[in-house]
Amino acid sequence: MENVVKVVNEIINWLWNRENITLLIAIAGFGMSLYNFFRALWDKRCSFRVDYVSHYCCLSKSGKYAEPMFRFNFVNLSSAPLTVVRMFLLVDGEKYEFLFPEQQVYQMTRRQKGETVQIGEVKSQKLPFRLEGKGALGGYFAAYLPTDMEKTFQSAGKWQLVVQTPQKEIVFSIVADKPGYDIEQYGY
CATH class of the missing domain: 2.60.40 (Immunoglobulin-like)
Structure with missing residues (x-):
């Protein structure tokens, strides 16, 4: 139980830093844009x-x-x-x-x-x-x-x-x- 509390506290402290949140948002945005790019290619391949x-x-x-x-x-x-x-x-x-x-x-x-x-x-x-x-x-x-x-x-x-x-x-x-x-x- 102590380990879980310790990990949760570390995550909260890490998220408390503004630069880390910006990094998370950038990574999520990049991942979503890659998904949308490949999805659009697939949809255009079979669009009628x-x-x-x-x-x-x-x-x-x-x-x-x-x-x-x-x-x-x-x-x-x-x-x-x-x-x-x-x-x-x-x-x-x-x-x-x-x-x-x-x-x-x-x-x-x-x-x-x-x-x-x-x-x-x-x-x-x-x-x-x-x-x-x-x-x-x-x-x-x-x-x-x-x-x-x-x-x-x-x-x-x-x-x-x-x-x-x-x-x-x-x-x-x-x-x-x-x-x-x-x-x-x-x-x-």
Whole structure:
């Protein structure tokens, strides 16, 4: 017990000296600036944003799934290349993965000279994809959800998007306020 009291008294006497307090503050400031410097380097290495453009939902051709199609723009804010490996949609605590291969998003046909002709087909962006430094990529992203969720995604809503890169996983809040916008504007 005497040793503890002696050590505490020595610490108090050491802190009583103004120069020692200045030294402590300088060392703490230096340590925090080093931490902030390396943290900023790491954050810049994997810094991007996701912009929601529009979405719509329909049943899959088999009728077994609801297929929400989101149109997103990814913007790489860092000068280093970035790879998006996987993406998930969070809805009411459930996690649904976006599809890896390209998927048909919308197809239009027209009758010309008595024949049915395909006029437009848009494919969803395949995963993984790479964004160059300070680059951007826009595309359609599709997921399979239970059929009872079709109505949920035919209207506006707020959901979360989880984007996974090799460096980290980031959760974005998506305010999906333009359901069917592409169909209304462009016909697909």
